[in-house]
Amino acid sequence: MLTLVAVAALFFLFGDDGPTAPTDPGAPAEPATPPAALPIAVEVDATDVESMDNDRLFGQDPQIPDGVAESATREVSKVLETYLNAQFVTPGTRFSQRPLDGLLSRAASAALSRDVRAGLGALGISVWQVEGEPVTAQASVLTRGDRAAIVTVQYDLRAQVHHSAGDPVPLRQEATMVFVPQDGDWRVDAVDAVLDLPPRASEGAR
Amino acid sequence: MTGRVRRMAGVLAVAVAVVALSGSALASDVHRTELRPASDSDDLLVVLIIGSDIGWPYRSGDPRNGNADAIHLIAVDTRELRATVVDIPRDSVVGGTKVNAHLLLGGPDRLAAQLESFTGVTIDHWMLTSFRGFERITEAIGGIDVVVDHPMHDDASDSDFDPGEHRVEGESALAFARDRHSLPDGDFGRTRHQGELVIGAHRRIAGEDAGLGELVDLMGTVARHTASDIRPTRLLRLGLLATRIDPSAVEQVALTGRLDTLGGASVVRLRTRGVFERIRAGDVGPSAVPTP
Numbered sequence: 001m002l003t004l005v006a007v008a009a010l011f012f013l014f015g016d017d018g019p020t021a022p023t024d025p026g027a028p029a030e031p032a033t034p035p036a037a038l039p040i041a042v043e044v045d046a047t048d049v050e051s052m053d054n055d056r057l058f059g060q061d062p063q064i065p066d067g068v069a070e071s072a073t074r075e076v077s078k079v080l081e082t083y084l085n086a087q088f089v090t091p092g093t094r095f096s097q098r099p100l101d102g103l104l105s106r107a108a109s110a111a112l113s114r115d116v117r118a119g120l121g122a123l124g125i126s127v128w129q130v131e132g133e134p135v136t137a138q139a140s141v142l143t144r145g146d147r148a149a150i151v152t153v154q155y156d157l158r159a160q161v162h163h164s165a166g167d168p169v170p171l172r173q174e175a176t177m178v179f180v181p182q183d184g185d186w187r188v189d190a191v192d193a194v195l196d197l198p199p200r201a202s203e204g205a206r
Numbered sequence: 207m208t209g210r211v212r213r214m215a216g217v218l219a220v221a222v223a224v225v226a227l228s229g230s231a232l233a234s235d236v237h238r239t240e241l242r243p244a245s246d247s248d249d250l251l252v253v254l255i256i257g258s259d260i261g262w263p264y265r266s267g268d269p270r271n272g273n274a275d276a277i278h279l280i281a282v283d284t285r286e287l288r289a290t291v292v293d294i295p296r297d298s299v300v301g302g303t304k305v306n307a308h309l310l311l312g313g314p315d316r317l318a319a320q321l322e323s324f325t326g327v328t329i330d331h332w333m334l335t336s337f338r339g340f341e342r343i344t345e346a347i348g349g350i351d352v353v354v355d356h357p358m359h360d361d362a363s364d365s366d367f368d369p370g371e372h373r374v375e376g377e378s379a380l381a382f383a384r385d386r387h388s389l390p391d392g393d394f395g396r397t398r399h400q401g402e403l404v405i406g407a408h409r410r411i412a413g414e415d416a417g418l419g420e421l422v423d424l425m426g427t428v429a430r431h432t433a434s435d436i437r438p439t440r441l442l443r444l445g446l447l448a449t450r451i452d453p454s455a456v457e458q459v460a461l462t463g464r465l466d467t468l469g470g471a472s473v474v475r476l477r478t479r480g481v482f483e484r485i486r487a488g489d490v491g492p493s494a495v496p497t498p
Contacts, residue, residue, distance in 0.1 A: 052429035052438055057269060057339055059262030062430065107243035107443065119239025140419065142426045142438065149438035152422045176418045180439045189439065190446055191241040192418040198235045 037089055040132035040157070042081040044073050048140040052149055069141040072148030076139065076179045076186050079103065080153060087121040088159055088171065089130045097122040105180060105187035119193040121173065130171070132159040151179040151186065161197060172196040240418075242446045245284040247330065250488050253280045253444070254318050254332040255404060257383070258309060261336025269336040270313045270433055274306040276383065276400045277317075279327065281485045287451045288491030289408075292481055293401035293460040295393055297474045300324045304473060309334075314433070325482040331436050331444075339431035340383065341376045343407070346427040348414075349375035350406035352399070358388040379403065391462075393474075398460035409453040411445075421445060457492040 049069040051062035079102075086099035093099055100112070100120060137155035141148050157173040175193035179186040245251075259265065260272025277294040296306035301320040308317040314332045322329050335343065344350055351373050358367040364377065365385035374382045383403055389395030411424070425445040429438065436444065459481050463474040484490070 050423075050426050050430075052426055052441075054339075054430055054433055056342075056430055057261060057336055057433060059266070104241075105243065107246055108241055110244035111242060115237065116239045116241045118237040120241075140423065142422070142429075144429075144438050150422060150426075150442055152419050154419060178418060178422055178442065180442065188241075189243045189442065190418055191239070193237075193239050193241075195237040195239075196235060197237075 040084045041134045046138040052144045073139045076151045105189045129162040169198045251282040256334040264337045274309040281490045288455040290457045290490040293397045295397045298476045333434040335432045342431045344375040344379040349373040360385045360387045
């Protein structure tokens, strides 16, 4: 009966939006020397560029300066790569909320909710290791004057999460992130994301 | 079955249901999420929308220095996600002259300042487009649904609509917005139609399950075909804010008034019906204005 109550409490506590695999207090601590995982590399393979300038209002085509979109895309790729590795791979920060601090704009941070944190990977779980695959992203750049103003990136992250040695489950995050300039850097102002992380394989088989 | 047994059976059934449901909840491993930036506005946001009668290719010139053919104030409660769209006839007397002339006399800033003085409502931003810009925006949205009450067949505006429902975009949207000759209430009807297009455009954006990337693209299109005092990041946030407002939470107030003459010209003495007092008080949305 106590089990039922506990399970019911968990259900009402987390509902459909709860963490996939709540931290198991009985789980073994991560080994001190897990196999080193390769960092996730982000490559942008398509870049659309449009201007936000209103020259057409005056019968002219807007000019897009050379190299602006490529430069912005490179910078955004680095921010995304840093986030993905910190959020999903790096021991000590993975699945925590800390990587979001370096990703989100102030306005986006102010709108963070529990659901959003989960979708972005801050699940608060402890795992043994994560092996990520290279990410191929598509970017769209909106320029204003001689600068990039908004960069939208779509990507599909796939990784293997080892809750313990020899117990991998696939992780997938599909996301569209909208980057805007903030304090000389790029930060995410809006996100649509789907994060799929099954519970450990041994749990799923039960 | 005794009452106690029935109660136990009930408890057991609930427990089984809870276990089944909670089992599926724990197995649920997909987290779908949308993150939209927090509003960086005050609770009340007011945007002036201007349609200029000048602009390539119809009438060459800077649309910021034309007459304002369309004038609408959009007041948004950014916390409650409600809005009121006030349609202002172009011949309304504001600041001692027709309101539409202020654009010609001093650009959008002067028009906004005169309207602020007249209404007492602080205008946060203005956004202006031309005939062609309006056409392009309606095309980017994928058309706007309107209801035509009276036959609209007018050579001056190229309108050609029978009564009924229509989806207008591009040239047909412009014709719907410009025709006043076909309407029994003339310019008042035209002004109301323009407001219906503003609200219809919002309904399209908010009603479509558009992805974030598409919404950003649309904001780019809007920026390309408008002049405004809104910076790109702010425009993005305002656009995303608009998608969060349910169309049922948007009220249209089409102002009318008493016809008069001023310096030999036909003008309108507005009946504001208290709408600006209510907006100043932050009372916007469908309940804000009683039916006249």
